[in-house]
Amino acid sequence: MDGFQADAATVDSVLASPEDAPAVVKKVARSAATLSVEQLAAFVTALGGSIIDEDHLVVVLQRAVEIAHRAIDGADSCGITIVSGGRTFTAVHTDARTLQVDVHQYEIGEGPCLHAATTGEIVRVDVDGADARWPQFVAAAKEEGIRSFLAAPLYTPTERFGSLNIYGHRPDAFIEHDRAVVEALTAALARAISDYARFRHARDLADGLREALDSRAPIEQAKGMLMAIHRIDADAAFRMLAENSQRSNRKLRVVAKELLAAVSGVDAATAVTAKEPT
Template sequence: MDDTSDPRVEDSIPTDVLDGTETEQAAEIVVDAAIRKTISPAALGRMLVDAGRSIADENDLLTLLQQVAAIAHEAIEGADYTGITIDLGGLTYTAVHTDERTLRIDSDQYEVGDGPCLHAARTRSIVLLDSGDAMQRWPAFAAAARTEGVHSFLAAPLYTDDLTLGSFNLYGRAFHAFDSLDAEILDLLTTAVSRAIGDFARFKSAEDTAESIQRVLQTRAPIEQAKGVLMAMRGIDADEAFDVLRVQSQATNVPVRVLAVDFLDKVTGSAGEQN
């Protein structure tokens, strides 16, 4: 499958590129909380949302989802690929991902209309299974996942009392990559961000919530992609990469998104000419 051929995954943004030590420390806190019950989901949520700051808009929500996905990916050893599915208001798409393979697996799932991630969201239950069980329940999806080398699935619903947003999804290459502790860790993380999501969506319908997040994704996706390319090309971090775009935007009076799209077009064109 062409990585950009499915509109349900093409605007997904990569997990937030945090400082390695910062992500590791957050992951250690989450693991310890799941094992020793040292912190409540509410307290963890306040920590993840900058000491309890409310989610004011879609950008804040997506930043939180990026951060939590990065932490889950670090905290759960068997997670080779991680993503977040939005599934509400008649819309289904991937908001956050760690890599292109995540997007291909998600796209295969959306194509058949069912699978571990969608099942977790729609039933508000954790899904933990290997490809053998998945093959019995969702044969078309499981077969496609196997071609990507994925044999284990762990998905946890993301929801409030009034709204089901979607699911956090972890894929593993190994058989039996996830266990009950991993499920507890992921459940703790999803529970921790539920209050923030509830604050954000309190006065929105499911359809409005899904559409507004998707609109912001369409704006942010090229910016995040351009940041990633700049980081790789120049050996800089995410903040420095954004500063490069921001400074150029101010100097040329061209919106950052437009600059990002032009930059990506040039990079893609140059790579094509070299090939």
């Protein structure tokens, strides 16, 4: 891809402080360019490291929608649709309205997010511009108070597998700058996911994500325990779980469940096998 050669300080700031990621993405978009492949990789690894399994993939997708929500001024609701292996579902979302609008789209079988996911095109349109293309969906979206849509395809080098979906309450809520933001985010996600997805068939990827979504509770509970025990934030707690998962070559959910069982049965200070950050 065409490379925007961001200075090293920009990338380092993301790596050192993931909460600054929305500002960095906006800076890239203002430059009317995209990050280089290496910089995109650095950007996403700052959100949680290399993807180690489908549990970790869910975490990275959730962070991506949170960044979009913060980086795009008109973004009132954000989510990610997975269209892969004959499955269509919302993997992550920022609020209940996102999920409701997505479900309308899936039931009707048309809309901006499905269009982006299946065609690879970015869609930026408000309800008036979309009414002729997707009348049933637009009517349902209006009932939910949604007036603007911005959707970008999610992809790997070999396939498209979903879309990043942004909904706004105002007509014309999104501008060309916002399109550049979602392009930067989806390109970063593509880089982060490509190595992981290379070893998974489309149906396996979709099934694994669904299973991971059903298994999120133990991971969140384990993060909460680590935060309380070590007085650390959520990102540091997740890193502890991820490092343990990588060292032991076990899924995140397995590590989380073992931690919960250990802490409930013995002294919390000695139950955690992950090394506390220094």
